[in-house]
Amino acid sequence: MNVVETVAGMDSARAALSGAVGLVPTMGALHDGHLSLVRKARADSDHVVVSVFVNPTQFGPQEDLQTYPRDMHRDLRLLEAEGVDIVFAPSTGEMYPPGFDEWVEVRGPLTATLEGAFRPQFFRGVTTVVARLLRIVQPHRAYFGEKDAQQLRVVRRMVREQGLPVEIVAMPTVREPDGLAMSSRNAYLSREERRAALVAPRALELAKDMVERGGEKDVARLKQAMERHIRREPLVRIDYIAVTDCETLEELAVIERPALLLLALRVGATRLIDNGLLALDRSP
Ligand code: PAF
Secondary structure (H helix, E strand, O other): OEEEOOHHHHHHHHHOOOOOEEEEEEOOOOOHHHHHHHHHHHHHOOEEEEEEOOOHHHOOOOOOOOOOOOOHHHHHHHHHHOOOOEEEOOOHHHHOOOOOOOOOOOOOHHHHOOHHHHOOOHHHHHHHHHHHHHHHHOOOEEEEEOOOHHHHHHHHHHHHHHOOOOEEEEEOOOEOOOOOEOOHHHHHOOHHHHHHOOHHHHHHHHHHHHHHOOOOOEHHHHHHHHHHHHHOOOOEEEEEEEEEEOOOOOEOOEOOOOEEEEEEEEEOOEEEEEEEEEOOOOOO
């Protein structure tokens, strides 16, 4: 496995590859969710490149850039075991050289709402770094997790708007055995908070059950039930609960077609997101 730390080094490593290239962009602190993307890329492609870069431009001033979990030795061990060809692990100076001014932004409600409303800098940072990674690595496919549902849709939109020749492949959320969605930020949770965080998957299950078995279509009633469930857990605060169109992420008042339920919670100081599909039961 080749570990490349400069853009020039990545350019020449890329030039030496022939056949299909898959890119898995990550911020490191890898878990099974990341590894499911790597395995899919491995199955689809002749060569797999994984980027490991904690991207400062997607963090707000009050966020966890300094404390974001980093463990390059462990990440490299895991990636080597998955048969990754190249790990691209640039410094901040390589990704954002002096005078950098190639900001890539998707405008409109897709980036202004939900995560965009709580983290105003987030999507501009993500689209800028992902566009730069795609231009450097020039993969045929790039892999993203469905846990970051809004990020996935924003990246797809960005790729379309920028005319980048890459297929964006989405993979399902990977969960712990008790249902908590895997996230590098789960490492922040104390034992008590880890237990409290289970209200996220349980609230999603509750909503799924109400819609799919109970036939509930009214979003206000659904949210009320979820809020009641979550508020029983004193360590947890709700940033948002939203039921949206699956593609545009525009909020719905009534569920008449499959919808996406998105959730952002604070468990102590840790912010967690999760989501699930709501499909009305069509059985007679
Ligand atoms: O999802 C992430 O880990 C990051 O937002 C990404 C896509 C690697 C961009 O920094």
